[in-house]
Amino acid sequence: MLHGWASIKVLAWLVAATCLLVACTEGTQTAPPGAREDTRRTSQGPPQGPSRGAGSVAFGVIGEPATYDPYAALASDLTYALVRPVYPSLYRLEPDGAATPYLAKSMSSTRKGAVVALRRARWSNGAPITAKDVVASIRRARPPSGFALVTEAQADGRRKIRLSGRVNDWKQTLATVAFVLPRGRAGSGRVAGGPFMIEARTPGLQVVYRPNPRWFGHAPALKKVTVQFIQDLDILLELLATERLDAGAPPLTVNLGGRLESLGLASAGALGWESVYLDLEGAELSASNRQAVVDGVDRDLLEAGFVRAGGRVSDTLHPAPGPSGAGGPWPGPTLAAPQPPAAPIQVAVGAGDELTELLQRTLRLQLEDAGFSVELVTTDALTFYGQWTATDPMDIAIRRASGAPGLVDTPAVLESRAAIPLLHVASFVTWNEGIEGPEPNPSFEGPLWNLELWSKQ
Known part of the structure; x- marks a missing residue:
């Protein structure tokens, strides 16, 4: 737990960060998980961007997958989301x-x-x-x-x-x-069994889908879907506000619902199986060092400062909906007497995820108060959720993860402090006027799970 001046420093940081993020949305709050917001742009909104036609939609996601093969070693949650319409x-x-x-x-x-x-x-x-x-x-x-x-x-x-x-x-x-x-085998995605097939992929930019003419279901209303890889949340929101994107999947962050509403965007969020946790799998830390990390992190303060109505503290790596869905075995027995390491530790995040970047800076203050020397590392999301999931070069990685019903914690992972559960967070989708069909699926299915039902006026 925090104490003395360190507590004041962290609280001051939380207040400053929150004020910066909500300054333009005073009076609005993130909607409770599961609630649906449906606000529309007024005549005072940003000018309309280039038209893509009624049968074409541009959708934005943060980051880029390292692979489109769901069974490859580097497959990520974004991989699963982007191949859902294909396979x-x-x-x-x-x-x-x-x-x-x-x-x-x-x-x-x-x-x-x-x-x-x-x-x-x-x-x-x-x-x-x-x-x-x-x-x-x-x-x-x-x-x-x-x-x-x-x-x-x-x-x-x-x-x-x-x-x-x-x-x-x-x-x-x-x-x-x-x-x-x-x-x-996944191949290029041109051979598909779902409602869409991949027409083209441009690394670092986008992936383009066209309807699969041999899909057994009803023909999709959309004739072209372009998923664009966006660097960070601010850029995603700007592209949505100026209608250069029709819809997107913004990751939960401070006052997300209020910020979307202030831009005249419709949105929907649901608290399902998404979580944020600390990955210590690759850390060269002793049992005493790992226990010191556990004791040094104030999860309740992180929830109050950054998540609020958009989630809750989780005691499991696999939270689920419902009143007891975030309950679990954490923290369990003390691993060892806590002792920070003499050498600095590295705390890493993927670029563009505002919530994890805020958590990274706050955790630095918390861990420094516990006696750690902390270095902050940020890399692109493709590397962070791709190569770095296999190599684990950092001591602590703050990761966001999707999930599904029925997944359970591996006792050895929690007992060894190879992973530390932090937060259970809501999943969001947002869209501009004229788009019909988006609905959050807060599981591995992802935001494009029902793409065949979408339409654009």
Whole structure:
């Protein structure tokens, strides 16, 4: 806990940071998680940007994925979100966490697992989607994919798969990052089984989608969707305000709802399975050092200063909706007598995420009060959520993570302080007038989960 002058310093920093962020939105507050805001631009709003036509939408996200292969080692939450319109799954998650059929026509239980029958569907190149595609995808899957829990998968004809594994809820498992890829491979995204296929990718700039003419569902109303990779939240909001973007996925930060409302943007937020945590996996810190980090971080102060109605403190790495959804085993028994290391520690964030950047600066004050010497490191989001997730070069990384129903903490991770849960936060989408269809899906499904239902007037 903070005390003395250090407490005053942190509180002063929180007040200053909050005042800067809400100065232009005085009198507004972030809407409670799950609430829907639907404010529209007035005639006094910013001038309209270049028209893209009624069938074309530009959508903004912070950062860029290192890969579009959901089963690659460098796959991230943004990877899963951007390939959701491209690759189907046996089941999919609705915004409330319910698993509903996608490719699955039926499923029956067996003594060892389940048997799934496929509906008739084709890839965009005309080839049928078969049981072999499912089996090949299962063999490549890795956590957090539900496919990684399948211990054995066999094709029984062209449209039936026999699955084995220690799984409590097969539908939920098969809806969690369980994409079916053509022959188990992602390729360029031009061969798609979802409502859209990838037409072009420009690294550092954007990815362009076109409708899949062979998708088995209703034809999408949009004829072109461009997802642009934006450097930070301020730029994202500016592009939305000037209508150079039609919609976007702003990560939760201080007074986000009020800021969107002040720009005349409609928005919706939901508290689902998204979280912020400290990643100490790669830290060369002793048990005493790690315990000193735990004791030095005041999570309640972080919540009060930066999250407020947009989330809450989490005692689990996998929070969920509901009154007890953020409860968990944290902090558990003391690991060792706390002792900060003699050498400085590095605390890293990905550039462009305003909330984690604010948390980084505040954690520096908290940890310095606990006796640490702290160095702040910021790198681009592509590296931070790509290469750095594999190499873990920093002592502490402040990460934002999506989730899904049914995920549970690994006791060894919490007990060793390899990760420290911080906050359970809401997921948002926002859009300009004339856009219909966006709805937050606060899970791995991401903001484009129902893109086939979107339209533009």
